[in-house]
Amino acid sequence: MKKIKLFSFIALISVSISCTDDLNTEPVVELSLEQLLAQDPNAINGIMSKLYGSFALSGPNGPGSSDISDDPGESPFLRGIVNLQDFTADGMKNRWGDDGLDQLTTASNWDENNKFFRYLYNRVYYTVPQCNNLLVVLNSVSIENKDQVIAEVKFLRSLAYYYMIDCFGKGVLVTEAQNGVSTPLPESTRTELFNFVESELVQAIENLPQTNSYGRANKYAASMLLAKLYMNAEVYTGTPRYTDALTYINKIINEGGYVLDDDFVEVFSADNYMSSEIIFPLIADAIVSQSFGNTTYIINGSMNSATMTTTLFGNPGGNDAWAGHRATKAWYGLFGPLGSSTDDRADLFWTSGHTYEMTDYKEWTNGYPSTKFRNTNFHSTSGTPTVFSSTDFPLYRLSDVYLMYAECAIRGAGGTLSQAATYVNLVRNRSNATSITESDLTLDFILDERGRELNLEGHRRSDLIRFGKFTGGSYLWPWKGNAQTGTSIPSTYNVFPIPLTALQANPNLTQNPGY
Structure with missing residues (x-):
């Protein structure tokens, strides 16, 4: 099940x-x-x-x-x-x-x-x-x-x-x-x-255990939480622990058996329980585990039938499209000028009927809604759009681990910049973004890449604090x-x-x- x-x-x-x-x-x-x-x-x-x-x-x-x-x-x-x-x-x-x-x-x-x-x-x-x-x-x-x-x-x-x-x-x-x-x-x-x-x-x-029932923790879910704790240890305790973080990051990469999905959108679709890169999900189901939280909040909150075709994303529209969340140019601007990037992640915004500038954050049409999370299947035909989401929330996934490795390497905690570039390119190339070289690996680059890859996944404030930019x-x-x-x-x-x-x-x- x-x-x-x-x-x-x-x-x-x-x-x-x-x-x-x-x-x-x-x-x-x-x-x-x-x-x-x-x-x-x-x-x-x-x-x-x-x-x-x-x-x-x-x-x-x-x-x-x-x-x-x-x-x-x-x-x-x-x-x-x-x-x-x-x-x-x-x-x-x-x-x-x-x-x-x-x-x-x-x-x-x-x-x-x-x-x-x-x-x-x-x-x-x-x-x-x-x-x-x-x-x-x-x-x-x-x-x-x-x-x-x-x-x-x-x-x-x-x-x-x-x-x-x-x-x-x-x-x-x-x-x-x-x-x-x-x-x-x-x-x-x-x-x-x-x-x-x-x-x-x-x-x-x-x-x-090495493996567990879907939705339950295994060694690598706990290793990820411990790595997150160590990544932020300097903020939390005043003592950097990036080397310790890298120990558990390497365990996840080398022993966990996780592989990036072929398509970025696979990870955020209603059948993402099939994902090969999700380490620990918070599970959702439109029938047996209904909630106004979980990914229902993200998907419905990002939809409005007045400006969008919500059924494309598994949302029925009307009162169930809540017209709440839009991206600022601080996120979609990370991909460069609109329409100029080959990065598939840059296309996951609804722009029609919306403005580039958010001159009024309370105005729905200011800023671009994100279509990153959706309540439609990736691997099969989707059914009738539902009020509640069946898309599991990927609290921990492999691309985050790769970016954490790169950050540790840049901070001098171990690993190599060569391996870091390889991992970053696995993340970027999956979305058809251009490859980078070791010389591109700076802390500012990694913070931006984390924004491109992980926004709306519950990490951004902590990342900005760790990088001294919140x-x-x-x-x-x-x-x-x-x-x-x-x-x-x-x-x-x-x-x-x-x-x-x-x-x-x-x-x-x-x-x-x-x-």
Whole structure:
């Protein structure tokens, strides 16, 4: 089966928590987890699907349900990643401006009351206690492949904590050891969270399989997360760890067996579960895992039947084409003047009826919608366009690994520039972009290439911060700092503010400097 489906009995183990309270992790159950697994050891598959689904879905009962006490349409995990990683950066802007979203898209006026910061924070502290609950139970039950299951749970907990480290810079470290604790835990620094996630992933990699069921983590998914952690270690801890990153990058390249798909569009189509380059997806299905997050948010948000033929991309149009996201020239300008590039990626914008300049980010026809993600099949005939997307989100994929290798080589962390050029050309030539040579390999080139290849995949803000170009005025993009041509923003913005609700729930938490 392509998809990990949510089993109906998972409702029995749903955790009722206040997501701003980092300690309230007591499960409300009809059967305890121990009883459930004792009666049916195979129930672990459904329980795991619930944990994996926490990154893609809003809740267990369809798109109108929510695991947390936030709006089920606005608050899914992946939707938060896109909002905070892509719309705050240079490539994409959203026009809706609803109660805080315009502050993200203009990188201005950030404060502790913005609900979109709260959504991602709450999602982290929903997923983490769910993982903790299961880890406690796994210590006292017998199931098949127990060590592997524990490793998968630790990978998922580490993935949640990664976004706490990256986005908020600190938080509360809650593990299975704190289950049942009723007093507020202390604040953990970015370095403390980093060290915990690093140790968890190193351990998990040892017990994860070489291959796993589609949508579940293997050694290389965990290696990728660890490599991401090391790539940003200088930002997170002050100490560069690019050499360590390269160790795990090489493992993925040399041992993982991943191969670039022949066509770039294959990776972002509804049958991308067939992809040979996706290392770890967040799965979507228009029937069994509907969500207003996941790739539905990207595809529907990039469509509008007033200016586009939405059915070409598997979207039915009308009210289901939300007219939200358009690219600025900071993204499509990376390919050079329109119509001048042989790069297939340069053609993945809808230009008819839209303007090159984004003089008003709230005007739909300003800027070019991206058609990179679509809800149509690549390998077979597509059915009738659907409201929800069946396109899986490629959280980690091989082309990113190749570009990470090149960055490490340029930074002097190991590898060779010759091999780096080879990997970069594999990425570029797949899209018919011209080949480069070793002399072309600079940090600025790699940052631009990451923009061309990975935009809308949840990496851009982190990339800009790592390259020293997110805050300040050395690199400007349209509507940075709420100015049409861009303006400097303070270094404060390298992390988001801790949500007010979190500060109120735990008096040990302190606000990030500058907010």
